Amino acid sequence: MEQPLDGVTVVALEQAVAAPLASRHLADMGARVIKVERTGRGDFARDYDHVVHGTGAHFVWLNRGKESLAVDLKSAEGVAIVQTLIANADVFVQNLAPGAAKRLGLGADELRAEHPELVTVSLSGYGVGGPYEQRKAYDMLIQAESGLVSITGTAETPSKTGIATSDIAAGMYCVQSVLAALLRRSRTGVGAAVDVSMLEATVEWMGYPLYTSMYTGQQPARMGLSHTAIAPYDSYPTKDGTILIGVQNDSGWRTLVSEVLDVPELADDPRFATNVDRVTHRAECDAAVAEQSVKWSTEELDERLAAAGVPAADIRELDEVIAHPQLEARNRWRDVRTENASVKALLPPVTFADVEARMGDVPALGSHTRALLLEAGLSAHETDDLLTRGIAEQSA
Numbered sequence: 001m002e003q004p005l006d007g008v009t010v011v012a013l014e015q016a017v018a019a020p021l022a023s024r025h026l027a028d029m030g031a032r033v034i035k036v037e038r039t040g041r042g043d044f045a046r047d048y049d050h051v052v053h054g055t056g057a058h059f060v061w062l063n064r065g066k067e068s069l070a071v072d073l074k075s076a077e078g079v080a081i082v083q084t085l086i087a088n089a090d091v092f093v094q095n096l097a098p099g100a101a102k103r104l105g106l107g108a109d110e111l112r113a114e115h116p117e118l119v120t121v122s123l124s125g126y127g128v129g130g131p132y133e134q135r136k137a138y139d140m141l142i143q144a145e146s147g148l149v150s151i152t153g154t155a156e157t158p159s160k161t162g163i164a165t166s167d168i169a170a171g172m173y174c175v176q177s178v179l180a181a182l183l184r185r186s187r188t189g190v191g192a193a194v195d196v197s198m199l200e201a202t203v204e205w206m207g208y209p210l211y212t213s214m215y216t217g218q219q220p221a222r223m224g225l226s227h228t229a230i231a232p233y234d235s236y237p238t239k240d241g242t243i244l245i246g247v248q249n250d251s252g253w254r255t256l257v258s259e260v261l262d263v264p265e266l267a268d269d270p271r272f273a274t275n276v277d278r279v280t281h282r283a284e285c286d287a288a289v290a291e292q293s294v295k296w297s298t299e300e301l302d303e304r305l306a307a308a309g310v311p312a313a314d315i316r317e318l319d320e321v322i323a324h325p326q327l328e329a330r331n332r333w334r335d336v337r338t339e340n341a342s343v344k345a346l347l348p349p350v351t352f353a354d355v356e357a358r359m360g361d362v363p364a365l366g367s368h369t370r371a372l373l374l375e376a377g378l379s380a381h382e383t384d385d386l387l388t389r390g391i392a393e394q395s396a
Contacts, residue, residue, distance in 0.1 A: 001354045001355040002030070002355070003029055003030020003355055003357075003358055004029045004030055004352065004355075005026060005029040005030040005031040006030040008026070008030070008031040008032070008090045008091065008182065009031065009032045009034070009088065009089040009090050009091070010023055010026050010027075010031050010032065010033045010034065010089060010090065010091040010092075010093060010178075011034045011036065011082065011085050011086050011089045011091070011092050011093070012033055012034065012035050012036065012066070012092075012093045012094070013036045013073075013082070013092070013093070013094040013095075013096060013101065013106065014035065014036075014043070014093060014094065014095055015043045015044055015045065015095065015096075016043070016044070016045055016058075016095070016167070017045070017058065017062060017139065017164050017167035017168070017171065018095050018123045018167040018168075018170040018171045018174070018196075018198065019093050019094065019095035019123050019171065019174065020035075020043070020045065020062035020063055020171075021062050021167065021168060021171030021172075022093060022121075022123070022171040022172070022174035022175045022178070023035070023066065023093055024062050024063060024064060024065065024066070025171075025172075025175045025348065026091070026175065026178060027064070027065030027066055027358065027360060028064075028065060028348045028357040028358060028359065029348075029350075029357065029358070030358050031091075032067070033065065033066040033067065034066070034067050034069055034085055034089070034368075034372065035063065035066040035067065035068050035069065035363065036069050036071065036073075036082055037068055037069065037070045037071075037365055037366070038070065038072070038073070039070045039071060039072050039366070039390060039391075039392065039393040040393070041365075042068070042070060042365040042366075043059065043063070045058040045059045045062065045063075046059045046365065052338065052343055053338060053340040053341035053343065054339075054340045054341075055338050055339065055340060055362065059362065060338060060343055060345075060362050063362050063363065064336050064345060064359060064360050064361065064362045065358055065359065065360025065361070066360070066362075066363055067363060067367070067368035067371075067372065068363035068364065068365055068366055068367050068368055068369070068395070069081075069082075069085075069366065069368060069369050069372045069392075070365050070366030070369050070392060070393035070394070070395075071369070071386075071391065071392045071393075072390065072391045072392070073104055075391050077386060077391050078391055078392070079104055079105055079106070081372075081373060081376045081378075081392070082106065083105065083106070084376040084377060085372065085375070085376055086106070086111060086115070086118070087114070087115060089118070090117075090118070090119060090182065091118070091119045091120075091121070091178055091181075091182070092106070092111060092118060092119070092120045092121070093120075093121045093123070093174065093178070094106065094120075094121075094122055094123070095122070095123040095124065097136075098124055098125075098128075098133055098134050099134075101122065108120040108122060108193040109193070112191060112193055115191070116190060116191060117185060117189060117190065117191045118191045119178060119181040119182060119185065119191045119192050119194070120191070120192070120193050120194065121174050121177055121178060121181075121194040121195075121196060122193075122194070122195050122196070123170050123171070123174055123196045123198070124137065124195070124196075124197060124198070125137015125138075125141070125142060125197070125198045125199060126197055126198070126199050127195055127196075127197030127199065127200060128195050132145075132199070137198055137199075139160075139164040139165070139166045139167045139198075140160050142166035142198045142199055142202055143160045143161065143165060143166050143202065144160075145199055146166065146199055146202035146203045146206060147203070147206055147209070147210070148160070148161065148165065148166070148202055148205075148206065150219065150222075151206075151209050151220050151221075151222055152222065153222045153224070154222055154224045155221060155222055155223075155224075157222075158222060165202065165205070166198045166199075166201065166202040167198065169198070169201035169202050169204070169205050170196050170197070170198040170201040170202075172201075173196050173201050174194075174196050177192075177194040177196060178194075181194060208229070209228070212228070212229075225244065226282075227246075229275075229279065230246070230247070230248055230275060230279070231247075231275065231278040231279045231282045231285050231286070232245055232246075232247050232253075232256075232278065232285050232286055232289045233245070233246045233247065233248075234286055235315065236286075236289050236290050236293040236294075237290055237293060237294045238293055238294060238296055238297055238298040238300075238301050239294060239295070239296060239297045239298075239300075240297050240298055241297075241298045242298070242315060243293065243298050243301055243302060243305075243312055243313070243314065243315075244312060244313045244314075244315060245289065245293070245305065245310065245311070245312050246311045246312070247310065247311070248275075248311070249275065250273070250274055250275060252310060252311070253267070253272065253275075253278065254267040255308050255309065255310055256289075256305075256308070256310050257272075257292075259304075259308045260301075260304045260305055260308050260310055261289065261292035261293065262292070263288070263292055266288055271284055271285070272284075272285055272288070298314065302314060322344075327346070332346055332347045333345070333346060333347075334346075334347060334359045336359050336360065336361055336362060337361040337362065338361070338362040338364075339362070339363075339364035339367070339395070343362075345359055347359070363395075364395040364396075365393065365395055366392070366393040366394050366395045367394075367395040369387070369392050369393060369394040369395075370383055370387070370394045373386065373392060
């Protein structure tokens, strides 16, 4: 069975997280992804650390299934090679600094004037135009500018999220835009120029806190594991640890106290009868739940909650996540190769019933350079000359 994106070629001039995440998802769905990297160092995410058998954890996560072309884009020859590959591609994705692609002759307007069927996607921190266009835009900075930091953490301490939320949000919208643009092109024959802003992607994800502030004039409080609009919704003590419980409606509350915690009298307590009441009396509600939850071990309470259909979860350390029984039962781990060793990788969360995602190798820097130079129309002699002069680089 064909992959969903078989036959689609993507050229990605990318680095760090946002664009590499997008192009990796496209590769998983069958697209051919040519990753353009700098000679010498390549994508700087290669060297964030070397914890995965000598390769960076970010890079292994974000770059499987791609071909690596290492060329010097400060040279006319290097840019010409990339332009030739783009001319034969369906999609061009880039997340260079604002204006950098245009200065290289790889701007969306220039490329689509020559190739109107091309889909170009430019990821940036703040989007095109506006007073922030030229600002540096790392994930933490965007989390702060978008208001995400203001609602994350405890009452005393604001915090960024533990993952690169703004990068991931922008990368996912990039994937969405590519698929939509290709679908439209299949009807019209015309490509698209797409601009994806990390700020706007993250503000979109702010959702209900943003609307709460917009229409109440109040800043939502930082609640840690709790929730501004729902109770009980927090971590509660057990005999040997803690467990998360989240009750989102009044029938769930009645089930929790009557069938799980064995205190049915709380079901009709006027302080807790509705969610609005429970939020108003949050401290008393949490104390009432905690007084009962501590009577069971985490495993025992988890089983009781699951049997009653009350939403709950363990707070798992990452080693427990790697061995999560649900992931193991669904056989979600696969082996992919890196330049130094085979490593485990999680299948993408989108599962097609008739075909498994293409889990390709993680490329060494320039591992496909020679083949791609020949594909771009250079002779063997010209290819060897560029490699000798350092304009291009082929991995060992």
